[in-house]
Amino acid sequence: MFKRFVVNSPVLLPKNIFVKYNQTTLNKLEKILEETGYVIRYERGSFQSGYCILEDKKVVVLNKFLNPEGRINILIDIIPSVDIDFDALTHDSQKLYEEVKSQAEELSK
Numbered sequence: 001m002f003k004r005f006v007v008n009s010p011v012l013l014p015k016n017i018f019v020k021y022n023q024t025t026l027n028k029l030e031k032i033l034e035e036t037g038y039v040i041r042y043e044r045g046s047f048q049s050g051y052c053i054l055e056d057k058k059v060v061v062l063n064k065f066l067n068p069e070g071r072i073n074i075l076i077d078i079i080p081s082v083d084i085d086f087d088a089l090t091h092d093s094q095k096l097y098e099e100v101k102s103q104a105e106e107l108s109k
Contacts, residue, residue, distance in 0.1 A: 019076070021069040029075040029100075032093045033060060036085045050074050053082065080104035 042064035051074050052061045079100050
């Protein structure tokens, strides 16, 4: 049996953070990493967690077979754990970064 996912359905995350699983949200999350010098690559591989981070080269490799929802969830997990230069982000990216960071802190409590 396969589960069917609706890509554009909004999901309520802790602290009332609203995330829509669509291409626009994915682009905004990718932009946070790109603005601080990270390169995002979508490749084939046997990533158990769906991603691999090469810290020295500032490269994030995601499994290319993930759907947009999976990509968004992984980026939400990755962003708080990598070194982000907050001042290098645009205002919109700073707001989204703060939301993602506060969500991660809430979940770690």
